[in-house]
Amino acid sequence: MRTIDKALKLLEEFDESRPEIGLSEMARLSGLDKATVHRMLTTLARHGFVEQNPQSKSYRLGAGILRLARIREASFPVTASIQPVLEQLSRQTGETAHASLLVGDRLATIGICESPKSTRVYLAAGQILHLHATASGIACLAYLPEDQAVRILNSGLEAFTQHTDTDAASILTQIRTARENGHACCDQTYEMDVFGIASPIFSAGGHACGAIAVATPAHRMTGQLRDSIIASVAEAACEASRRIGVEAPESFRRTVNRMVA
Amino acid sequence: MRTIDKALKLLEEFDESRPEIGLSEMARLSGLDKATVHRMLTTLARHGFVEQNPQSKSYRLGAGILRLARIREASFPVTASIQPVLEQLSRQTGETAHASLLVGDRLATIGICESPKSTRVYLAAGQILHLHATASGIACLAYLPEDQAVRILNSGLEAFTQHTDTDAASILTQIRTARENGHACCDQTYEMDVFGIASPIFSAGGHACGAIAVATPAHRMTGQLRDSIIASVAEAACEASRRIGVEAPESFRRTVNRMVA
DNA sequence: ACTATTGGTGATAATAGTGAACCGATAATT
DNA sequence: AATTATCGGTTCACTATTATCACCAATAGT
Numbered sequence: 277m278r279t280i281d282k283a284l285k286l287l288e289e290f291d292e293s294r295p296e297i298g299l300s301e302m303a304r305l306s307g308l309d310k311a312t313v314h315r316m317l318t319t320l321a322r323h324g325f326v327e328q329n330p331q332s333k334s335y336r337l338g339a340g341i342l343r344l345a346r347i348r349e350a351s352f353p354v355t356a357s358i359q360p361v362l363e364q365l366s367r368q369t370g371e372t373a374h375a376s377l378l379v380g381d382r383l384a385t386i387g388i389c390e391s392p393k394s395t396r397v398y399l400a401a402g403q404i405l406h407l408h409a410t411a412s413g414i415a416c417l418a419y420l421p422e423d424q425a426v427r428i429l430n431s432g433l434e435a436f437t438q439h440t441d442t443d444a445a446s447i448l449t450q451i452r453t454a455r456e457n458g459h460a461c462c463d464q465t466y467e468m469d470v471f472g473i474a475s476p477i478f479s480a481g482g483h484a485c486g487a488i489a490v491a492t493p494a495h496r497m498t499g500q501l502r503d504s505i506i507a508s509v510a511e512a513a514c515e516a517s518r519r520i521g522v523e524a525p526e527s528f529r530r531t532v533n534r535m536v537a
Numbered sequence: 538m539r540t541i542d543k544a545l546k547l548l549e550e551f552d553e554s555r556p557e558i559g560l561s562e563m564a565r566l567s568g569l570d571k572a573t574v575h576r577m578l579t580t581l582a583r584h585g586f587v588e589q590n591p592q593s594k595s596y597r598l599g600a601g602i603l604r605l606a607r608i609r610e611a612s613f614p615v616t617a618s619i620q621p622v623l624e625q626l627s628r629q630t631g632e633t634a635h636a637s638l639l640v641g642d643r644l645a646t647i648g649i650c651e652s653p654k655s656t657r658v659y660l661a662a663g664q665i666l667h668l669h670a671t672a673s674g675i676a677c678l679a680y681l682p683e684d685q686a687v688r689i690l691n692s693g694l695e696a697f698t699q700h701t702d703t704d705a706a707s708i709l710t711q712i713r714t715a716r717e718n719g720h721a722c723c724d725q726t727y728e729m730d731v732f733g734i735a736s737p738i739f740s741a742g743g744h745a746c747g748a749i750a751v752a753t754p755a756h757r758m759t760g761q762l763r764d765s766i767i768a769s770v771a772e773a774a775c776e777a778s779r780r781i782g783v784e785a786p787e788s789f790r791r792t793v794n795r796m797v798a
Numbered sequence: 799a800c801t802a803t804t805g806g807t808g809a810t811a812a813t814a815g816t817g818a819a820c821c822g823a824t825a826a827t828t
Numbered sequence: 829a830a831t832t833a834t835c836g837g838t839t840c841a842c843t844a845t846t847a848t849c850a851c852c853a854a855t856a857g858t
Binding site: 277 | 803804805806807808813814815
Binding site: 277280323344 | 538540541542544545546548549551552553556557576577580581582583584585586591592597598599600601602603604605606607608609610611612613615616638639640641645646647661662663665740741742744747
């Protein structure tokens with residue numbers, strides 16, 4: 277279904293920093309012909325996935341998306357369940373906390389609670405995180421079926437900073453360590469100056485369906501702070517899983533208890 | 538773009554009362570072949586629009602939708618802006634209030650605040666409202682370009698109850714009345730026992746982009762209650778428009794002031 | 799006044815999607 | 829225990845849809 281793929285990829289071009297996109301600009305961004313993009317956008321508009329600003333003629337994400345999100349939240353309230361956990365985690369650690377869910381082979385940020393500190397990590401709403409380059413991603417991979425993890429690691433890993441590890445074998449080692457420890461740490465592998473600590477959120481079946489994480493300015497990180505955040509994040513991950521109706525696997529809970537103690 | 542149309546229509550089959558749908562069921566609901574539906578659902582899944590329950594193999598709306606909704610809300614916070622208005626409106630009237638936005642040729646409910654009363658109108662999250670059969674729809678049509686209104690009225694009007702008016706000319710009269718009065722009333726035209734009163738929410742350019750409404754059990758409705766709700770709804774509509782950065786047109790504001798006085 | 803860019807359109811060339819039949823597995827029925 | 833029906837999923841011959849290019853009118857910039 278290549279046509280559907282292309283149309284849905286158009287929606288990925290929108291983000292917090294680029295909420296409206298004109299026809300020609302979208303054609304350039306997507307690499308598709310302008311006529312094709314126009315037909316796709318009008319089709320998406322008919323279903324409420326985008327809407328056109330009548331003045332500027334630019335397109336933005338549509339109200340139909342809000343409707344679908346409400347339906348999902350009504351029957352499966354992940355965002356609402358996890359938000360209070362994020363707030364407590366942020367309060368406990370004094371840093372920015374966020375949660376993300378697995379969407380395809382990447383993570384989509386679905387909840388953020390910012391630290392009150394003046395120097396804090398800022399995260400854009402709906403940001404996409406790559407599995408190999410973020411603490412959330414490694415934590416997630418650690419509790420995914422290994423064949424899926426291997427497939428992702430072999431699909432070409434992008435470097436985002438000079439610290440991004442793009443070697444599949446080396447990341448597989450990180451993943452195994454994360455599985456043993458119940459958490460993952462990444463030092464500036466996705467964005468400079470950001471240190472991330474994450475633990476997986478579980479879905480029924482014991483596999484990860486997302487992650488909960490704390491992002492700290494890298495310069496602030498010390499061994500002691502790190503250990504304290506790790507314990508809080510792991511506990512928060514357990515609580516988040518519980519709130520969406522899943523008990524974290526026995527092995528994970530043991531690891532967490534060892535840390536908290 | 539027929540393929541995209543079909544794929545996006547699949548998403549419309551989900552609602553609060555049917556949050557998970559299996560492959561064969563979806564094929565039946567959509568009238569498409571099972572093979573086609575399977576290909577479409579896997580494509581939608583790849584982009585996070587649906588996800589598959591690993592146990593039941595059924596499909597449900599995906600986490601990618603939450604991400605897109607957050608991006609839209611971050612740059613254009615309609616839901617967050619209108620929710621407090623709904624809460625005040627519900628408090629003022631003692632009845633269930635809701636807001637909906639124009640999506641294609643229909644309205645999508647994007648906010649609800651339920652009445653505390655024991656007999657109250659219940660609305661499902663993300664419910665779709667048809668323009669010709671609801672107070673919100675008539676209010677919206679009244680402030681849409683007339684050619685668009687006429688096109689919609691000529692596209693085959695479905696009857697939902699024995700009180701649904703499906704005559705285009707007669708609805709056009711209702712629309713004109715609504716434009717004069719700044720509000721619309723519908724007595725059990727969409728659901729039995731529900732009386733709706735609505736006013737339009739405006740977008741830049743003076744056209745309606747949605748509506749704000751109060752739904753009351755029909756047996757409770759009296760002339761006096763009606764007038765009091767109308768004034769509250771019209772004021773709420775003004776406030777809702779203002780909160781999304783649009784001043785309601787002069788003519789509408791005059792009508793509202795006349796009513797409140 | 800000219801040039802470049804915008805949003806948008808239409809006809810053919812190129813590529814895509816469709817669906818009946820089929821598979822193995824599970825669940826219900828006789 | 830055997831039978832029947834349903835499930836999710838796949839295949840391949842057949843057929844439809846979609847992409848592209850050149851072009852238009854309108855607006856913005858030089």
